[in-house]
Amino acid sequence: MADSEVVFRVSRYRPESGGRPTFQEYRIPYRSDMVVLDGLNYIKDHLDPTLTFRWSCRMGICGSCxxxxxxxxxxxxxxxxRDMRKGAVTVEPLSNFPILKDLVVDFDDFLDKLASVRPYIVRKDWGDLSKEYTQYPEDVDAYRQQSLCINCMxxxxxxxxxxxxPEFVGPAAxxxxxxxxxDTRDDGAAERLARLNTKTGIWExxxxxxxxxxxxxxxxxxxxxxxxxxxATTRHMRRLLMPGSASR
Amino acid sequence: MTVHEYPARRRRVWWLRNRRYLAFQLREAGGVVCALYGLILLNMLIQLRDGESAYAAFLNLLRTPPMLYLNVVLFALVLWHALTWFMLIGKAQPIQFTREPLPWKVVFGINVLLWIGVSGAVVYLIFGGM
Structure with missing residues (x-):
């Protein structure tokens, strides 16, 4: 193989014919600034338009690829x-998910799990919506890290x-x-912990x-x-010892 | 046209995919070994209750080479189990004692020092008077 070429081994699954996924090899021109998605797009545009995969933003924000x-x-x-080990670049669909076609997986189950933890601000009473709900920098710091999740799975x-x-609610949710x-503006902690404090929740x-x-x-x-x-444990103990205590 | 979805499958030897998976599996195996150790100690108490000769026979069994080798393996796994959990304490840190989270290596070091201290105290209590 010339230095200017790289071999992609891509997993193919054809839903219309069933069977098991198989690998197909493609030789593509290589540049040192290429990412794997560039290689897949080259295959799609120049070698095999039937190759199917998801992508959108190309900058690590959308979480599609x-x-x-x-x-x-x-x-x-x-x-x-260039960061891959020398030899072929092997691309397969994400493990643990059903495959719809080639590199595209079915994530309906993930979306259901995500919805079950109510990933939005829940309030008992929205009150006056023209009022500002103040957040100080330390309030934002409390959840900043988790808020960076892009649901890439x-x-x-x-x-x-x-x-x-597969019933495990999982890491991202x-x-x-x-x-x-x-989030200091949220009142939904009790509902979320009730969902998560289960056998298929965090204890899995x-x-x-x-x-x-x-x-x-x-x-x-x-x-x-x-x-x-x-x-969940402290909340459970608090409810046991002090019924009617705060939900957070 | 019928469209078939290929079902999700976990690889059978998933734990050989990388070193971290293997380390996790060994940690879990260490948990089973901890329980096995407990059974050995429990059996030791039963032999002690059954009299001096039964206890001596049990100790002689423990001194045989196969049992010694087995104990070395079990001890290594228990050690791995304890150390890897100490590593994880610092990574989880549900209770934060300081304004900024402590680096996991610091928490690991503190736990290991405490462990050595407590183990030393136990050894002293048992053998100190000898």
Whole structure:
């Protein structure tokens, strides 16, 4: 293989014919500034228009272009080909998700889980909507890290617990739940913790920690889940010892 | 046209995909080994209750090479289990004692020092009078 070429081994799955996913190889021209998504787009534009994958912003914001690249979940738009090990670049759909076509996975289940933790500000009473709900810098700091989540689902692909127990609510949904629980404007902590403090919620997590390793935004969902375990436990004990205490 | 969705499948040997997965599996195996150690100690108490000869026979069994090798492996796994959990305490830190979170290595170091201190105290209490 010339230095100016790179081999892409891309997983193909044709839903109309069923069967198992297979690999297809493509040789593409290589430049040192190319990311894996550039390679996929080159294949799509010049070699094989039937190759199917998701992408949108090309700058690590939309979270659409996640795939397993050389066995690890990554955003293809943020993964330089030059950083891959020498040899072929292997691109597969995200692990632990059903495959719709080629690199496109079905994430309806993730969206249901996300909705179940109510990832938005919940208030008992919105009161006067013309009034400003003041947030100080330290209030924002409390949830800034979790608010960086872009729902790319790399954490789900890296989580062996989710792979073994698909009913597990999972890392991103948990991190986003913590983001809103920590928001001083929110009153929905009790509802979220009631959802998460279950067998299929945070207690399913055995702290493998790989979700935090692969997270492209350093959200650290593993730490968020441990914090939620602490919050759920203290809330449970408080309700046991002091019925009628505050929900937060 | 019928469209088939390919079901999600976890790889059978997922824990060999990288070193962190393997470290996790060894940590979990260490948990099982901790329980096994507990059973060995429990059996020791049963032998003690059954009399001096039963206890001596049990100790002789523990001194045989296969049991010694087994104990070395079990001890290594228990050590790994304890150390990896100490590493994780600092990464989770649900209770923050300082304004900024402490680096996990600092928390790990404090826990290891406390562990050594407590272990030393226990050893002194048991063997100190000898």
């Amino acid at each position: 996640g795939a397993d690249v050389n066995g690890r979940p990554r955003l293809t738009c943020g993964t330089y080909i 790399l954490c789900y692909a890296a989580c062996p617990v989710f792979g073994a127990s 948990s991190a986003l739940a913590l983001r809103y629980i920590r 997590c055995t702290f493998v920690g790989e979700c935090s390793v692969v997270c492209p935004k350093e959200v650290d969902p593993a730490a968020a889940i441990q914090t939620l375990k602490f919050l």
